[in-house]
Amino acid sequence: MSLITAEQVVLDLTGADRHEATRALAERLVATGRCTDLEAFLTDVRTREETMATGLPGGIGIPHARSAAITEPSLVFGRTGDGIDWGAKDGPANLIFLIAAPEGGGDAHMQMLPKLARALMKKDFKAALAAATTEAEVVDLVNEQVHLDAPAAPAAPAAPAAPAAPAAPAAAAPAAATAAPVAATATATATGATAAPAPAVAVSAPAEAETARALRLVGVTSCPTGIAHTYMAAEALEIAARNAGHTMLVETQGSAGSKPLSAADIAAADAVIFAHDLPVRDAARFAGKPTVDVGVKKGISDGPALITRAEELAREWAADPSKARAAAAAPAGGLVSKVEDDASTATKVRQWLMTGVSYMIPFVAAGGILIALSFMLAQVALGEQGAIEITKYGLTAEGNYNIAQNFNPVSLTSWAALLFVIGGASFGFLVPILSGFIAFAIADRPGLVPGIVGGSVAATMGAGFLGGLATGLIGGFIARWVSGWKVAKGVRGVMPVVVIPLVSSLLTIGLFITVLGRPITALTNGLNDWLTGMTGASVILLGLILGAMMGFDLGGPVNKVAYAFATTGLAAAGTAADAPQLKIMAAVMAAGMVAPLAMALATTVRPALFSEPERENGKAAWLLGLSFISEGAIPFAAADPVRIMASSVVGSAVTGALAMWFGATLRAPHGGIWVLPLIGNFLLFLLALVVGVLVMASLVVVLKSRDQAREVIEATATV
Known part of the structure; x- marks a missing residue:
């Protein structure tokens, strides 16, 4: 059509x-x-x-x-x-x-x-x-x-062809139009050199263009919706590069699907042009390259000027190799904030918190899985009391319990103790990392010191993840405030290394210790006591609510709130094998697996109710669901939001409630079916998951069948 x-x-x-x-x-x-x-x-x-x-x-x-x-x-x-x-x-x-x-x-x-x-x-x-x-x-x-049958000329030929360029710029340029979706931070610092285009549109003189070396350029373009500006900027840059005698490959980040620039393309590039209104994901790929960084509209309107600026930077960096070495060695691009500058206040708060959670999760995963494995080995070596006895082992214990002095490589007990010590050390960073990267999201690098140190103090005082949230927010705002001070020119050089960390840490941690620490610690203890004391209906109700949240928007804000509650709670679980926080994590993960698995099942048992693309998505949803990727159900919810989301909420709530009631536990914050050996009461965990999947799939089939029958009746009545 x-x-x-x-x-x-x-x-x-x-x-x-x-x-x-x-x-x-x-x-x-x-x-x-x-x-x-x-x-x-x-x-x-x-x-x-x-x-x-x-x-x-x-x-x-x-x-x-x-x-x-x-x-x-x-x-x-x-x-x-x-x-x-x-x-x-x-x-x-x-x-x-x-x-x-x-x-x-x-x-x-x-x-x-x-x-x-x-x-x-x-x-x-x-x-x-x-x-x-x-x-x-x-x-x-x-x-x-604009052909619907995808002509060969503008599409695939040149995707791998960059190494053979500069002989065929016309063929190579269009091929890069399908590029990788991106989302990270601006790359000004990531590449070591950024430049806005000249105020006026400047084009190289003909004589200079004839004598200058032909360059290999790469670029990234993106706009907020990825529909039009993204590709117009790419085309404008490719045309401007071709007119200047250069070759250029552009990685577009649009709605049409995309393919990233290859490592060989980037390595061979003389300069990079970013024309984007969304952050660039994996900006570290371009480290060590001279980079022009502008908004997407500049890419459309000022293509020749951007090419000229890229030529200038390429010449400067070729003449001074130290610039490339310094940029490649810089850690820029490694730390990424997920905060949008133009977002609403509520959205920014959520993004600040989720930035902290995203950096914390690897510590949770490493620590939780290692501790779970240590319990498994301890149970084999020491029987039912193994999971309890293993907590006696450590680096500071005396005698045979000091694995640093008495590690036996053929002893399961020693290996269990080793895993426990390493996992416990990883867990010890949860609150400091959570706090530090919340502050980082607010104030960028100046927020790391007050955030991480404040989080460590909060953990020491027993304030838990609530204390980490407080020190992260306070440290971030104070660091951003201090960073904005107007100081004498002679003081500017010591601001980032002395003044900002000193003042922000003193104010943040001083305020927490003297004013906020004790009430937050009391609140944390109260929350832990409430969770520990939950029985019967209260357990089921909590699982029901968390499950419904996981199924509501499939990776959206509500889903992320429930997930963050579960992962941050792992920090308070300690070494107890049946801590309520571990049950919450199991319930949340089980509920998050329901929607994609249910849609995969529904498309399998009643394929006639779904379109061909939906049936194909259903096949992929099996693996996504088993891997705890709730987003696998988004294509179905986008096409039919009311019926799919309503069914998802019900099915996920059922699974969450059952998982809590059955007492399933989990220390790993992710992994789905692949961490099944680490799940406590895993058979009951699977039962809760299967029941929720069957409930949701049945609801989807019933609702779609009913509406389909109604449409047939209405169509028949009008004949």
């Missing part, structure tokens, strides 16, 4: 502003049946416009959004003689494409949208659209550039 039809072309578009014009274009989608809710779609488009204006230089407007109200990828073209202000700096837009994509964005047709974005960078294509006299002529022009 074509992305555009004659009914989706408006040659005399009018509107007092871009919002009225967008409504007129969107109404064509309603008329052709591709939009099921006009107001919902317009709300999504306006939300996108608020993120970043979609007007482009050269009289182009590209309003676009992914929306649950859109049934299939679609285009609507509008042309206006007087022009409509679409936010571009060079004036109003005369050629407008409304790009509408389904919310999931994973359909194969989405691969065609980048081609439209690239076509809009071609002068002859725009001139033909401006001169078109009929709607059919516009449809033909668009279809000529």
Whole structure:
């Protein structure tokens, strides 16, 4: 099916502003049946416009959004003689494409949208659209550039071909259009050299271009929705590089799926250009390369200037190899904050906390699994009391219990003690790391010292993860405040290494010890006592609530809150084999596995209720569910949110309640079925999981069958 039809072309578009014009274009989608809710779609488009204006230089407007109200990828073209202000700096837009994509964005047709974005960078294509006299002529022009049958020329040939470049820049450039999805931090510090483009658009003189060495360039482009700006920036950079006599491969991070630049491509590059409005994931890949770092619109409008700046940086770094060595040796890019600068306060708070949790989880995983393994070995070596006796072993115990002095490589007891000591040491870092990286998310590197030291003090005082949350937040805000001080030029050099850590640590830890520490410790002790004292209905209720949260948004904020509650609670579990925190972790993981497994089961037993893409997703969901990746059910929830999410909440809640009631325990914060040997009462854990999966799959099948039958009856009644 074509992305555009004659009914989706408006040659005399009018509107007092871009919002009225967008409504007129969107109404064509309603008329052709591709939009099921006009107001919902317009709300999504306006939300996108608020993120970043979609007007482009050269009289182009590209309003676009992914929306649950859109049934299939679609285009609507509008042309206006007087022009409509679409936010571009060079004036109003005369050629407008409304790009509408389904919310999931994973359909194969989405691969065609980048081609439209690239076509809009071609002068002859725009001139033909401006001169078109009929709607059919516009449809033909668009279809000529945007084929649904994926032509060979712009697609696959050059994905592995960078090493053979510079001989074929035209072939190599388009191949890089499919690149890896990215999300990390800005790469200014990661690469050791960043530069904004020159104020004016500068192009190398012809004589210089003839004598200069042809460069190999790589780049990354991204925009908030990954639909249009991403690919237009890529095309503009590739054209500018080709005109300057260079080759360039661009890693796009858009809706159409992507493929990362290879290590060989990056290693061979003379310079890097980032044109992005989303953070760059795995920025450390580009360490040691001169880098130009700008917003995505600069990539579209100032391509020649960015290429010129990349040439300058490449020459500078070639003349001074120490710059590359310093950049490659720098740890930048290793620490990544997950916080969006333009997010709401509530979202930022959640992202601060989740940054701390994400860095804490490896310590939880290592420590928890090692302790669980030590208990298993101790039970084999010492019988039922092994899990208790092993806590006597350590580096400081006397006599035979000191494994540093009396380690026996053929003794299971010694190995159990060794694993216990290492796991306990890893667990000891949970609160400091949680606190340190919450502070890091707030204040960047200046927050690490007050956060980590404050978390260590909180752990020493027995304040647990609540104390870590407090010291992380306080340390982060104080460090950010001190970092903003305006000081004399002579003091600036010692601010990051002396003043900021000294002042922020003193204030953070002093405030915690003298004011906050004791009440938070009391609250932590009360929480632990409450969890320990839970029996009967209270246990089931807690499991029910946590399970419902895990199934509600499948990896979203509510899911993450429940997961963070479970993982941070592991810090308070200590060495007890049946601590309530271990039961909570087991219930949360079991509940998080329900949705993808249930959808995999439903697509298997009743495939007729699902589309072909959904059936394919169902096959993948088996492995995702078994691996505790709740996001495996997102494609189903995106296509049918009410029925899938309602069923998921019920099934996951049942599993959470049963897992708590059965007393299943877990020290590992992740792993799914692959950490089954480390799960206490694992047979009952599996039973709880199976029951929840059956409940959810049954609900999905019943609800979809009922609505399908209703549609058949209604269709029959109208015949």
